[in-house]
Amino acid sequence: MIPGFIEMKVHPSGINSTDGNGEHGARCNPAYEADEPMGDPVYANGQLKFVQPRNQRPFERESVYRQDSKEHEGRVLARACAATTVFVLVSIVIAILTVFIVLFVLDDEIQYRDVLIVGFSQSQGQVTLTNETWDDDFNDSSSEKYRALENDFKEAMDFTYKRSNLAGAYNSTDVREFRQGSVIVEFTVYLNGPTPSVRTLPANADDLQQQTEDAISADIMAVLNSETNDGVLVELPIVNADITKVVVPIETQPGTAVNQPPESEPPVVTCPDDIKEKTNVGQSSTDVFWNPPIATDNSGRVVLIESFPVSGSEFHLGLTEVIILAHDEAGNVGTCAFTVSITDEESPYITCPGDISEIVDESMSTKEVYWDNPEVSDNSGGPVEVSSLPEEGYPFPIGVTEVVAVATDSTGNAASCIFIVEIIDEENPIIVCPQDIVVNAEPGRATAGVTWPAAVATDNSDQELTPTADRQSGDYGIGRHVITYSVQDPSGNTAECTFNVTVLGESTDI
Structure with missing residues (x-):
């Protein structure tokens, strides 16, 4: 220290x-x-x-x-x-x-811009139909098989998209071609139509055109993916759905940037209960009305409620799905659906042909008879099935037969009428008498007992006939006796035959 x-x-x-x-x-x-x-x-x-x-x-x-x-x-x-x-x-x-x-600074990254779609958006895609077997006729757009499959596919797409959240934008679907594997459908979906529509996308996107096309492609694929699992398209059915190209004519709208993403929650729509009505008398349809659907939205305001078809429309026989669309201010669409069932409880009308008379052919017991079809009509305007008992062309027997004709419409309602078929027999029966008989009286007697077999009769009617004789077996006096048999068939035709019985004695003069 x-x-x-x-x-x-x-x-x-x-x-x-x-x-x-x-x-x-x-x-x-x-x-x-x-x-x-x-x-x-x-x-x-x-x-x-x-x-x-x-x-x-x-x-x-x-x-x-x-x-x-x-x-x-x-x-x-x-x-x-x-x-x-x-x-x-x-x-x-x-x-x-x-x-x-x-x-x-970061606010710029979450801004959004409205994109105006100024025309049809064309979304090209392809799907694979697994229940269709390839046919070379699918290469020919004019063939019946091509047109039938094309129509089925377009109807399925129309039905699917018109009941989806794209119902307000969907316009139509075209089939471009069919290809093998099993059957691949190349198609184009058209959205929006000639009326401009708006989509809201991030404002800082490098390519608004691509962003718009990607958004539309995703919307279309979302509907396809949901419907191929549980919906009308599964009846085809469809797998491997894909959107290969989207062409969208757009214009950006300046000054429309906002500080938050667009509201995307669709309105909630409550549809009326399913409706069941009968057709009007003599008609295949009836006008159907229902109470307005109820729609609510998280924004507190529903801009538009649409119905396809509208209340009061004419509904025809069968089951029709009514689709309700509710639009909010942000362009979101809520949907619900109910069915209108129109039943036909009215019987068809039927008028039988007049009674028929025919003469049976020689040696025949039956005759096939044909007639003009009964006149039928139905309020449905649809086909009416006609049957008869006995059927036309049936071999009718000699005599009178009642024919019942029945008309049945597509919903099972039936009506009937009756007419007569008469087969006339003008042919006489055939009768065969026994051979002539000659007997000798015993000496000292003036009579002799005589017997013979019965005459035999046949007829084209195939009925069993029993001939009758004017005299029966017994004692006959010396001399010649004529025995006559006669017979009549069910139609009143008659026949006769005769044979002789001769008794010989001591004073017989033959």
Whole structure:
């Protein structure tokens, strides 16, 4: 130690000290420990020393030390307050800069711009029909098979999109061609139509044209993907749907940037219950009315509610789906659907042909008969099935037969009428008598007992006939006797035959 100096010991919790873990102490006021009262502080050789004057008394040195300690404590507190003030000011500046960046710099990244679609958007795509087998006729757009599949596909697409969230924008679908594998359909979907429509896209997009095309492609694919799993298109069915190209004529509208994305929640629409009505008498349709649908939107305002078809429209026989569209101010579309079922409970009308009479052919017991079809009509205007019992061309037997004709419409309603078919038999039966009989009377007797087999009769009617004789077997006197058999068929035709019975005796003169 240098003579005349006393080394300072700083308390472990002082501002320049460290604890056992190397951490600064928490207190700002240092406490000093010295071997003896210290004098004035002096820096020497890089160390702080306190000079103790030789001629200063102990109590005087202690008083000086206390005064110096208070001055040192004040300087430390001043420096701490200054550091705190600087820290607070820096924090405020950082907060202000953060708010500025969020409001004025990052704001540009979330702005959006309205894009005006000024004409038809053409979205080209392809789908694969897995339940169709390729036919070379699909290469010929004029063939019946091509036109039939084209019509089925277009009807399915129309039905699907007109009941989707794109119903307000959908216009039509065209088939460009069919290709093998099983059958790949190349098609074009047209949206928007001649009336301009607006889409809202990020304003800082590098390519608004591409952004618009991508958005429309995604919308069309979303409908296809949902309907191929559960919808009318699954009846085809469709797999591997893809939109290959979108062409959209657009114009950007200046000054339409907004600070948040467009509201995308569609209105909620509640449809009426399904409706069931009967056709008007003598007609295939009836006018149907329903209560207005109820629509709500998170914006609090629904701009337009559309119905396809509208209430009061004429609905024809069968099941018709009514689609309700609700539009909000942001262009979102909510949909719901219900069905209108028109039933036909009216029987068709039928008029039978007149009664028919035919003469049976020779040696025949039946005759096939044909007639003009009964006259039929139905309120549905649709086909009416006609049947008869017996059927036309049936081999009708001799006599009178009642024919029942029945007309049945497509919903199972039936009506009937009756006419007569008469088959006339003008052919006489055939009768065969026994052979002539000759018998001898016993000597001394004037009579003899005679018997014979019955005559046999047949007829084209195939009916069993029993001939009758004018005389029966028994005793016959000497001489010749004529026996006559006669027969009549069910139609009244008759026949006769005769044979002789001769009895010989002593005085017989033949």
